Amino acid sequence: MEFAPICVYLVISLLFSLILIGVSFLFASSSSLAYPEKLSAHECGFDPFDDARSRFDIRFYLVSILFIIFDLEVTFLFPWAVSLNKIGLFGFWSMIVFLLILTIGFLYEWKKGALDWE
């Protein structure tokens, strides 16, 4: 039931942002309509030197995959953190084993050099 205010809040913020976008359309002067220079890509005053379809750096993929893995780790940590006083020492150590395995994966990627950007 607590989600009802959030839904209302979502709708209101959507409306508010639409209003903010729309106001500038209302008051902008239409004298400076689009001319070719204004529509061209901003490349510090020059024309683009080469094709925009450049090779994509694999490190972005690596970072996003690592994010997914450690994001999942956090998902597992939340219920553990909340119920830590009920599950006792056994629950604590189970999670430590889980974290240890993840840490070994992390160590692997660190030594492999997946994390350095240079």
Next chain:
Amino acid sequence: MFEHDFLGLFPEIFLINATIILLIYGVVFSTSKKYDYPPLVCNVSWLGLLSVLITILLVAAGTPLTVANLFYNNLIIDNFTYFCQIFLLLSTASTIVMCLGYFKEESLNAFESIVLILLSTCSMLFMISAYDLIAMYLAIELQSLCFYVIAASKRDSEFSTEAGLKYFILGAFSSGILLFGCSMIYGFTGVTNFEELAKIFTGYEITLFGAQSSGIFMGILFIAVGFLFKITAVPFHMWAPDVYEGSPTLVTAFFSIAPKISILANMVRVFMYSFYDPTWQQLFFFCSIASMILGALAAMAQNKVKRLLAYSSIGHVGYLFIGFSCGTIEGIQSLLIGVFIYVLMTINVFAIVLALRQNRFKYIADLGASAKTNPISAITLSITMFPYAGIPPLAGFRSKFYLFFAALGCGAYLLALIGVITSVISRFYYIRFVKIMYFDTPKTWILYKPMDREKSLLLAITLFLITFLFLYPSPLFLVTHQMALSLCL
């Protein structure tokens, strides 16, 4: 829990720890400047072989428990899992033995593939002993995830990448089907444990149009389809030839040996123990016939070795399913004998295929005149092809004979008939190897490097076993009978 659960799981715990240590060892030293960035793959594979052998010892000798349910009924240990696990670990060890020379010649520098093989072995150990739908699914997924990665491990080869992608997509699809089946079963019964499911399904008439059981029927159907995908039975076999051909040969060997054992063990556990019911038998009946026919006919048209072996493994799955669709103790026993002998033969064939690697051994015609250039490996390959074809008195004949015998015993005459006909047809292409090696003279003579000692030892042992098994087969029969009994009683 600490008294016996962790003790019963000791081999798995050891194998996981060994894998982790190998991973850290490999990554630390292969990136160290001090040692000039050594390629550690041979080193890690020897250590991996050692840890698999120690795990075999732990499984074989160290078990204090003959029958136990571990971790809140998620896992089980009994005679069936005991022998299956030992057998699986032996086949993994022989795959690693096969690959010792492979990495050196291929100059593949990824020690991670050994780590992944160990990790998937561990998940297959869990798969064999899984006793709950969730544990089963998790083990299958861990195994498949490792397989997707090693299928695509050769990054500079388009075929390997394609094989990995294909395997991933179809594997994920089949896992989805399997998971949907599990959720149907859970939704209509409210339990996931195999024992509870067995209790529910005892004497339960599962029909598609029954008021109570149509959902259960669909669940069983989906689980069966998921499994049939994984084991490459015929209507769901499309990915297998491409994946087998594309992925590196070592990986192909591993794919066609190890998961067959674990998935069949798991299937037997699920379908013979939990869902023991004639409804699904017709499905396996159909798949068995279709796989035998397709395996026999499609392999005839193949010119490439690995593709031919893929189709022949599809055909062999069909023969194994004969034992499965009977549903009797003799059926399960003959299935287990069949798996054992199939794995022995496949290890042998792939060891030779891996040994003859000079000049990219790809087509069968490349074997031409190898009776003159490599006489001993030629005669080994021909002897291996005879039991594959099922020629008496070699081991493959025994396994097929017992499978057909079980089919006749339970009244499945059609299965036995088609099995006999297709195995006669498949004799054509198995014997073709012999013809090419002994009687063809190719234009270009290909000289192969001599194989290394590990591979030749492995070849000698497996060849001895498949040739002389008929002299003293009683231990195998006793063991498989005990496995079948521990499953059914």
